[in-house]
Amino acid sequence: MKHKRMKLKICITIIVVAAFIGCGKTENEYSQLSIFLTDAPAAYDSVLIDVKSVEVHTNNGGWISLPTNQGIYDLLQLRNNVDTLLVPVQQIPAGKVSQVRLILGSGNRIVDGGNSYPLVIPSGEESGLKLNIHRTLQPNTSYILLLDFDAAQSVHQTGNGQYKLKPVIKANFR
Numbered sequence: 798m799k800h801k802r803m804k805l806k807i808c809i810t811i812i813v814v815a816a817f818i819g820c821g822k823t824e825n826e827y828s829q830l831s832i833f834l835t836d837a838p839a840a841y842d843s844v845l846i847d848v849k850s851v852e853v854h855t856n857n858g859g860w861i862s863l864p865t866n867q868g869i870y871d872l873l874q875l876r877n878n879v880d881t882l883l884v885p886v887q888q889i890p891a892g893k894v895s896q897v898r899l900i901l902g903s904g905n906r907i908v909d910g911g912n913s914y915p916l917v918i919p920s921g922e923e924s925g926l927k928l929n930i931h932r933t934l935q936p937n938t939s940y941i942l943l944l945d946f947d948a949a950q951s952v953h954q955t956g957n958g959q960y961k962l963k964p965v966i967k968a969n970f971r
Contacts, residue, residue, distance in 0.1 A: 826891040826936030832863070832884040832944060836872040839949035842911065844872040846918075846946075846962075847904035851883055852925070853897050857890040860898070869904050872948045880943065891936035897944070897968060898925040907952060907960045916952070918962045930968045943969045 832851060836844075851865045863884045875881055905916040918926070934940055950965040 827888040828891045828934035828936060829886050829939035830863075830884070830889050830894075830934065830942060831882065831886045831940075832897070832942045833880040834870060834872075834875060834883050834944050834946060835878075835880040836875040836946045836948050838876050839873060839947075839952065841873065841907055841909050841948065841952065843906070843908035844948040844952060845869050845904065845906045845908075845916070846872060847902035848883060848899060849902045850900040851897065852900070853889060854895050855890055856893040856895070861889055863887050863889075872946050875946070883944070886939070889934070891934050891938075893931070893933045895929065895931055897928045897930055897942065899928075899944075900925040905962065909960075914958075914960050916960050916962050918964075926964050926966070928966055928968050932970060941971050943971055945969060 830853070834848075847869045848865065849867055851863050852860045853863065854860050864887065866881075866883055866885070870881060901918055905918055907914050907916045928944070930942070932940075945967040947965040947967070951962055953961050953963060955961060
């Protein structure tokens with residue numbers, strides 16, 4: 798009889814300890830993140846960027862590719878508090894996010910004075926446009942990241958008539 802009680806106490810102790818361990822912090826906690834794009838005014842007719850994908854770099858998983866609303870976006874249509882959704886709400890591992898990367902396609906153009914010109918973006922198609930954000934995302938919390946593109950400061954006309962994009966983008970959480 799004492800032997801059965803001892804086994805019962807051991808079983809109950811194991812169950813209680815397992816329950817406490819199960820209630821502890823898990824390694825796989827997630828945050829919710831969505832990303833929007835907006836712009837400041839510029840003296841061009843259109844500034845078109847061809848967004849292919851968006852990635853974030855986390856300390857938990859390296860680069861994570863996010864489902865992206867791909868397309869050619871006219872930055873000048875995204876001014877005066879107008880924005881567009883690049884990445885719908887997405888679960889990513891909680892923790893530090895150090896960078897966001899925009900991978901661009903070949904359809905980048907600028908329209909100036911009614912004429913359309915290619916917009917050269919060094920490394921835009923290969924390594925993408927990288928933004929340092931260094932933000933710690935808390936578990937079970939939703940975040941909205943607004944990428945505020947400044948086309949007026951980002952577009953430069955070279956001496957040979959080419960237009961180059963050296964992006965000036967502010968990343969703000971709201």
